[in-house]
Amino acid sequence: MYLLIPAAGIGKRMGSNRNKLLLEVRSQPIIAWTLKAAAAAGTIEWIGIISQPTDWPDFKAILADLKLSKPVELIIGGSTRQESVYNGLQALPAAAEQVLIHDGARCLVTPDLLNSCAQAIRQCPGLIAAVPVKDTIKVVDENGIIQSTPDRQQLWAAQTPQGFNVKLLKQCHAEGVRQGWEVTDDAALFEMCGIEVQIVPGEETNLKVTTPQDLAIAEFILSSRGL
Ligand SMILES: Nc1ccn([C@@H]2O[C@H](COP(=O)(O)OP(=O)(O)OP(=O)(O)O)[C@@H](O)[C@H]2O)c(=O)n1
Numbered sequence: 001m002y003l004l005i006p007a008a009g010i011g012k013r014m015g016s017n018r019n020k021l022l023l024e025v026r027s028q029p030i031i032a033w034t035l036k037a038a039a040a041a042g043t044i045e046w047i048g049i050i051s052q053p054t055d056w057p058d059f060k061a062i063l064a065d066l067k068l069s070k071p072v073e074l075i076i077g078g079s080t081r082q083e084s085v086y087n088g089l090q091a092l093p094a095a096a097e098q099v100l101i102h103d104g105a106r107c108l109v110t111p112d113l114l115n116s117c118a119q120a121i122r123q124c125p126g127l128i129a130a131v132p133v134k135d136t137i138k139v140v141d142e143n144g145i146i147q148s149t150p151d152r153q154q155l156w157a158a159q160t161p162q163g164f165n166v167k168l169l170k171q172c173h174a175e176g177v178r179q180g181w182e183v184t185d186d187a188a189l190f191e192m193c194g195i196e197v198q199i200v201p202g203e204e205t206n207l208k209v210t211t212p213q214d215l216a217i218a219e220f221i222l223s224s225r226g227l
């Protein structure tokens with residue numbers, strides 16, 4: 001299975017003056033934890049790290065330390081996650097029929113979840129890891145007034161990995177460019193193109209490290225795993 005890791009962000013919500021994936025938890029860069037999980041997932045045979053060239057010296061040093069046994073390519077990221085994934089798709093090996101896309105910021109992903117998504121994507125055109133929502137969710141207007149309360153039974157929090165048929169995802173991304181669609185995950189492009197996306201059970205610990213508070217949570221979870 002081919003894995004694309006979007007890692008080209010700037011971490012605005014982290015308040016960091018550098019790519020948040022270079023920040024350390026449990027004495028290792030966030031991206032290193034993500035890469036270690038990918039390395040330990042037996043189904044992953046190739047890794048593409050979508051990243052800003054300004055970060056490449058740091059990423060190359062991390063890769064040198066990790067000594068991964070799988071091929072790793074650095075791919076130039078874009079100004080949005082959507083653009084970064086678009087670039088990543090163009091750089092996939094020609095042999096890639098399916099792809100997993102996993103946020104570099106989701107450094108607590110387990111190899112088991114990567115493997116289960118890699119196996120499941122062989123049975124469907126698109127899938128995402130997701131967990132049921134625990135809070136009651138409100139739809140709120142621009143004045144902060146609640147407009148509706150969706151049925152919680154139908155609400156899931158999307159995570160990554162997200163998996164796709166490569167040919168279809170390339171078509172959906174191209175349509176997104178043509179239509180000017182702006183999405184925050186790749187599954188949305190499938191949905192907008194009318195292609196079914198399957199939910200795969202995610203993990204409550206599969207946190208996207210986004211704000212400074214998330215660093216402490218990631219530290220705790222890694223520590224609880226004895227890492
Ligand atoms: N232009 C971008 C923006 C984001 N990402 C990646 O997409 C993942 C999810 O994005 P997010 O958590 O929002 O990261 P940032 O965009 O860096 O955070 P912020 O929105 O706070 O700036 C991250 O691994 C990030 O590196 C990317 O590859 N290219």
Ligand SMILES: C[C@](O)(CO)[C@H](O)COP(=O)(O)O
Nearest residue numbers: 081103158159160184185208
């Ligand atoms: C892809 C994602 O992780 C699914 O929850 C999320 O949409 C990424 O959003 P971000 O704003 O790019 O972090």
